[in-house]
Amino acid sequence: MRVVKHPILPDDAAPDCIIYHDGQPVPAKSGEPIAAALLAAGVRVFRETAKKRNPRGIYCGIGRCTDCVMVVDGEPNVRTCVTPVRQGMEVRTQKGLGEWKNS
Amino acid sequence: MKKTQILIVGAGPAGLCAAIEAARAGAKAFIIDENSKPGGQLFKQIHKFFGSYEHRAGVRGYAIGTDLLRETEELGVEVILNAPVYGLFRHDGGMMVSYMKDGREKAILAEKIILATGAAENALAFPGGTLPGVMGAGCAQTMINVNRVLPGGKIIMIGSGNVGLIVAYQLLQAGAEVSALIEAAPFIGGYGVHASKIRRAGTPIFVSHTIERALGKTRVDAVEIVRLDESFQPVPGARRVIEADTVCLAVGLSPLTELAWMAGCDFTWIPQLGGHIPIHNENMETTIPGLYAAGDITGSEEASTAMEEGRLAGIAAAEALGLTAERAKDIKLEVWARMNALRTGPFGQKRFEAKAQLLESAKGAAR
Ligand SMILES: Cc1cc2nc3c(=O)[nH]c(=O)nc-3n(C[C@H](O)[C@H](O)[C@H](O)COP(=O)(O)OP(=O)(O)OC[C@H]3O[C@@H](n4cnc5c(N)ncnc54)[C@H](O)[C@@H]3O)c2cc1C
Ligand code: FES
Numbered sequence: 001m002r003v004v005k006h007p008i009l010p011d012d013a014a015p016d017c018i019i020y021h022d023g024q025p026v027p028a029k030s031g032e033p034i035a036a037a038l039l040a041a042g043v044r045v046f047r048e049t050a051k052k053r054n055p056r057g058i059y060c061g062i063g064r065c066t067d068c069v070m071v072v073d074g075e076p077n078v079r080t081c082v083t084p085v086r087q088g089m090e091v092r093t094q095k096g097l098g099e100w101k102n103s
Numbered sequence: 104m105k106k107t108q109i110l111i112v113g114a115g116p117a118g119l120c121a122a123i124e125a126a127r128a129g130a131k132a133f134i135i136d137e138n139s140k141p142g143g144q145l146f147k148q149i150h151k152f153f154g155s156y157e158h159r160a161g162v163r164g165y166a167i168g169t170d171l172l173r174e175t176e177e178l179g180v181e182v183i184l185n186a187p188v189y190g191l192f193r194h195d196g197g198m199m200v201s202y203m204k205d206g207r208e209k210a211i212l213a214e215k216i217i218l219a220t221g222a223a224e225n226a227l228a229f230p231g232g233t234l235p236g237v238m239g240a241g242c243a244q245t246m247i248n249v250n251r252v253l254p255g256g257k258i259i260m261i262g263s264g265n266v267g268l269i270v271a272y273q274l275l276q277a278g279a280e281v282s283a284l285i286e287a288a289p290f291i292g293g294y295g296v297h298a299s300k301i302r303r304a305g306t307p308i309f310v311s312h313t314i315e316r317a318l319g320k321t322r323v324d325a326v327e328i329v330r331l332d333e334s335f336q337p338v339p340g341a342r343r344v345i346e347a348d349t350v351c352l353a354v355g356l357s358p359l360t361e362l363a364w365m366a367g368c369d370f371t372w373i374p375q376l377g378g379h380i381p382i383h384n385e386n387m388e389t390t391i392p393g394l395y396a397a398g399d400i401t402g403s404e405e406a407s408t409a410m411e412e413g414r415l416a417g418i419a420a421a422e423a424l425g426l427t428a429e430r431a432k433d434i435k436l437e438v439w440a441r442m443n444a445l446r447t448g449p450f451g452q453k454r455f456e457a458k459a460q461l462l463e464s465a466k467g468a469a470r
Contacts, residue, residue: 001252001256002251003251003253004251006276007276008276009248032252037252039253039254040252044235044236044321045321046235054233056235057234057235057238058238058242060238060241061242061243062223062241062242063137081242
């Protein structure tokens, strides 16, 4: 959920672009991290671990823990908490360590 | 190779203040930060600061951050963003820092280096602790105050230090429900004013309690908490399950000291300051001549003390370069007076003592 009205901070801008999460359109604000757009849309599971397929989501929010990595425009292991959205971006739940398209 | 007089790693309040003082003294200062925005933790902080007028009491963190940024710009300090620093070496009588920028390795030579890398949040291990919905309190704070997104609807906060108390209140302000705040110690760790704001908002604070596990299959659905006895052991039968979709961990900060270790600084162990701390003297200079440390890297306190330590390191580094000799002495005295004033009261006194212990270890350290 987005925090539009706030007792201290000014009103927040409305989403102005669209990214795709596993094929589904998700509204996003230019410049915000991918993880913020996904949380706002209620997405919690960002990837599954390699061996046991356990779910993982955002944890540190500052690019240190790598729990939030997803496949972004075909590239796996992208830290979504520090990578800004771009109009039309394709974001996919990462399974295990991910695969590079050309390897 | 690029060269500068004073290089600062970290553009948080400590690093920005160090750069401002160094540049005011006439030094060429240069800041590198791995973030896409400068300001460190300041832009997450939307509450009013404590202390005196000089400490910007009553002003909110993000407003202070904006002022500091404007000042560094006016003084012509160069700031490089999106650039993690990964190496610090001795080179040609000076020091060399290596960093990544746009996927390439870069290096810069500096006469003096100031480490202002801040601190990272501690983790806590418990069953279910890896489920989506368990996150650092700082992560939640960034989401609500910077990105303006709620990380969840029903939140349990673990830890009643100032980070736990402040972030819990800010989650309430952002419209979340904070179902409970849990603290293992028998008393609240942070300031009473913050704790009473949370209680007034209807959030119960459970002291002598800890999280037993987080329940849920693909995300947190509930949390089991348990009461602890005087020796921090679970009391049988004193368990309860609270519905929640998010668990925020505010269980302390550890200084980010990798670069100081790499440079070969001497360290000391002071638990009240967050663990291993690089030893420094009154000028914030470590046991490596020309290498300074300021802010949370020398022990987690708060933004106001981080700013003062930054000023001290900046002016001392400029002084060591032969700049601003007469002014430096006065400025350092003023900064120490303000910093000692910040370290008073029941909480400040403990930090004052811990810091005194740190300065004392500098006297014993071999140079
Ligand atoms: C989650 C959280 C909440 C807090 N809330 C409050 C609060 O409400 N009030 C308060 O007074 N204090 C608060 N604090 C304490 C806070 O740490 C201080 O207020 C202050 O921000 C410390 O300043 P600093 O400049 O030392 O570190 P920081 O503000 O953390 O800045 C350090 C900077 O260094 C950069 N950096 C680190 N390592 C590298 C590297 N290797 N290469 C390049 N750049 C690097 C980081 O990106 C960051 O920008 C909080 C701390 C945390 C972690
Ligand atoms: S949440 Fe830790 S790296 Fe993104």
